[in-house]
Amino acid sequence: MNTTTITASSIQRSRRVEQIVRGQPTSDGDGVKLTRVLTQPLQKRLDPFLMLDAFGSDAASDYIGGFPSHPHRGFETVTIMLEGRMRHQDSVGNVGLLEPGSVQWMTAGRGIIHSEMPEQQEGRMAGFQLWVNLAAKDKMTAPAYRDVPPANVPALTLANGATVRVIAGTALGVAGAVSRPTTEPLVLDITLPAGETFDAALPAGHNAFVYVFGGGVVDVGGEAATRVESERMAVLANDAAADGVRLTAVQPARVLLVAGAPLNEPIAQYGPFVMNTTAQIHEAVADFQRGVLAT
Numbered sequence: 001m002n003t004t005t006i007t008a009s010s011i012q013r014s015r016r017v018e019q020i021v022r023g024q025p026t027s028d029g030d031g032v033k034l035t036r037v038l039t040q041p042l043q044k045r046l047d048p049f050l051m052l053d054a055f056g057s058d059a060a061s062d063y064i065g066g067f068p069s070h071p072h073r074g075f076e077t078v079t080i081m082l083e084g085r086m087r088h089q090d091s092v093g094n095v096g097l098l099e100p101g102s103v104q105w106m107t108a109g110r111g112i113i114h115s116e117m118p119e120q121q122e123g124r125m126a127g128f129q130l131w132v133n134l135a136a137k138d139k140m141t142a143p144a145y146r147d148v149p150p151a152n153v154p155a156l157t158l159a160n161g162a163t164v165r166v167i168a169g170t171a172l173g174v175a176g177a178v179s180r181p182t183t184e185p186l187v188l189d190i191t192l193p194a195g196e197t198f199d200a201a202l203p204a205g206h207n208a209f210v211y212v213f214g215g216g217v218v219d220v221g222g223e224a225a226t227r228v229e230s231e232r233m234a235v236l237a238n239d240a241a242a243d244g245v246r247l248t249a250v251q252p253a254r255v256l257l258v259a260g261a262p263l264n265e266p267i268a269q270y271g272p273f274v275m276n277t278t279a280q281i282h283e284a285v286a287d288f289q290r291g292v293l294a295t
Contacts, residue, residue, distance in 0.1 A: 011199045011244035014222030015208065018237040023054060029116075030065025033057060037211060037233045038130075040269065045235065046207050047262035048133040048183040050075060050274060052233070054213065056082070056126035063125045066117035071293050072108035073284045074139040074274040076132040076180075078187065079104040079116070080167065080256075084125030090114035091294040094145040098127075101150030103167055105178050109134070111284070111293035112143040128211075128256065135182050135263050136276050143294070148177045160196040165189040169259075171200065186259040192218070192249035200257055201244040208236040208245065208259035216253020222246040 023035035038052035086098040091113040166176035169186030219225035273284040287293040
């Protein structure tokens, strides 16, 4: 991991919490148990983000079935591995290993079929998967895949002991592991000691949310802070006068901060296909059934 010691900057006005969301327990793939935090009713509000799943269990029975081969079209998936090992294979010929601290950024584009299978029989498996929409002009682009090992995720250490892994976008002048056009996503993995604060700059036009995990508790929003407990997502209010968000750990905490530029385009989703119209969804299903989705 590339670790840089850096001086924190301060924001002038923090965004406030608009809504606190508790995820919905569910399962996906071959019975993998997870919590769906960002669900379809929030897609318009948190555009360009379509879904956030949090998974974490010490019981192999909760994850051992993995995610056998399945298709995607029209968006990007971001897998953030916290603990455990998972093997990726896809129809484009990519093979990769997700290990603790690694990130996988996959652009489904016009179509890809992939699998994500555990490479362990016991122990803890934990992480996140975030879906990021693609603009209409990019939905039929060629699929792409990138593995980012832990050492290639820039990590910042602040004077107050906070650490920030810059997965995507830029934080405190440091470019993250991934940069994407159009949606301009910012994805930060922040670890805060008890009583310490981190100010994250956010573009005024970006939609944003934070997800608190690891058992901690965080006050979000500066002077008018809202307390956010572990395993909760806080949707941040859009405020043209705010230049970022202030996070203060009540207890030692870890926070996923996500922000992005909205596309403001229609969203049509059917399972693993996300397009702009129902007709395009029908086309995606037909292409998959005919075996030409990923050609």
